[in-house]
Amino acid sequence: MASSSKKIKNNEEFPTDWDIDYYRADHESDEHWQMRRHFMELHKDKFPEDRLVCLAAVFTNMEFMGCRYPSETMQLVAELSKEVVKDYRKSRETRLKRTFVAASEAAEARVKARLGGHSGHQQNLNRNNSDNSKLSGMHKSNNLFEGLPFGKYVLFLIGGRNCLRMSAQRCNIEYEEKEVEGPNNTKKITVFLNGKLVSDACEENLKAAKAQVFNNALDVLQNKCYSIKPNPLRDTIKINKSNNEIVCGVVKQQADNAEDKKLDASNKGYKMMKLMGWTGGGLGSKTQGREEPVGYLLKNNRAGLGNESCKLDRKYFRQILQNYLESEDIRELQFEPSFTKEERAMLHEIAGKFNLKSTSHGKDAERRLVISKKTITNEQILSEILLKKNPSYIDKYFVQVPEAKARFYPEHTEKLDLYM
Known part of the structure; x- marks a missing residue:
């Protein structure tokens, strides 16, 4: 209930009024999401929000992709997911029975059609095939860039102040800085990506304007785009x-x-x-x-x-x-x-x-x-880290996701610094 938005567990209290549906990913199938959602609903009062979201991701990775984690984590998730898995396997068994019956009816309809049966059997067959496709739980598109204002621009955090232009070249995106006279004899610099305004800045001299517009653009792009930074301590x-x-x-x-x-x-x-x-x-x-x-x-x-x-x-x-x-x-x-x-x-x-x-x-x-x-x-770096959780890539690169994707990848929201 909304009135009891906090509960106490082991002398700790955690907020329980946060929105679970906020964390559904664009690429996630209904079947996977319902299991992950059920897991979070059951244990919402036992863990902090970010910890529970990560444990739920570990759970679905273990269940559907066979991923392995440290034994302590796997034991904890196995214990927490007993009821979820039991309900899922029971519903799956029921669904398989329905699918088998539908397939049997479809086969019977085909036989009757060969023997001169009515056209209505073909309509039943089409309906059964449609129902089966709905039951298949197919994934939606894994488009990591969907809805981002600057498309596939990714900020690659190397090269100091050249990183904006170098990142654009790496993404095959046009980068442009325009210099104009600002008000009261100031200098104004404007930054564009593929003709779309990123940021601008007015300062007393050109050097100060360039420094400020860089800081402004960096801040905007780290909020609106993915950022990647090589790990200096990588293998x-x-x-x-x-x-x-x-x-x-x-x-x-x-x-x-x-x-x-x-x-x-x-x-x-x-x-x-x-x-x-x-x-x-x-x-x-x-x-x-x-x-x-x-x-x-x-x-x-x-x-x-x-x-x-x-x-x-x-x-x-x-x-x-x-x-x-x-x-x-x-x-x-x-x-x-x-x-x-x-x-x-x-x-x-x-x-x-x-x-x-x-x-x-x-x-x-x-x-x-x-x-x-x-x-x-x-695209390969983001896919291997965000979707596949590939340890080789996690060791080599840090990733920061844009604000629009933060609810899908909460473990990658911490801001990355650019070292000059």
Whole structure:
């Protein structure tokens, strides 16, 4: 009842007057939504709103897609969902019986039609097929950009003040800044995306106007569009050379980031994973996380690369980068300073031919080469993180959703900062 909008559970009280229907996703089928809704209705007084919404998402991911989470989370969700699952399976059994009867009647109608039955049987058949399609619970379109004012523009938070223009180029969207004289001898700058006004600013001089319009546009776009930011502490495959052999390992840092920052409660990914039930350690059912072997890089048919018979020549390096290109691995390859200047130049050249991105960091004896894939699109990043909950992408990127999508993805609403 509305008069009892708060209840007490374990000496804690949580608001219960929030709107569950606010969290229905555009792409969600009726069947999935009814289960998720039932789950939240049953436990509305037991958890804070954001925690319950995340647990409900975990529940449907487990039930319909077979996703796995830390054992404590799975046990908690299994206990909370007993009644929901029981009701769902009972209704499903009834529905299957109805579908079977409808299919039997349709088969009987076809037989009668062949024997010269009335046309009314065909109408019954069409009606049965229509009913069955309604029962199938098909998903709606997974259009993440539906209803957003700037379409598929995604703010990619790198490059300082150039990020607005660079993001537009990445999305193949026209970016334009117009300079005009403002009132009282001020300078006015206006920013447009595909001819649509984003923001403007008037200041005493051009430099101040550009700085202000950037801040205004950044604020508008982070509210109206998706934002993506690479995780500076993402997994990187570190490749060393020792005694004519290649050694691979995984490090939790970026080649151009010398700081060894701790993954703590101030980290965006840390907060998001805690909401989903993570309690520390590696991800996965056995907390194996991202420590899977990277030996696939060193495979050459049946023979392993890096053995005594292998020569560190162009063919050798080409095979490593080809293995990387053909894999689903999205982590960067970080070639350490143990590689010579000539070897790094060779790797850079081969990477270009494979359409891989290569950049160098550090000076002199600390120079290292980082190679990564160019083909990861904004749409792919958003789909893998928001819809598929892919740990590989969650490790590599932070995502902030626009205000219009916040109710669908509450664990991705925290604002991302742009570091200049």
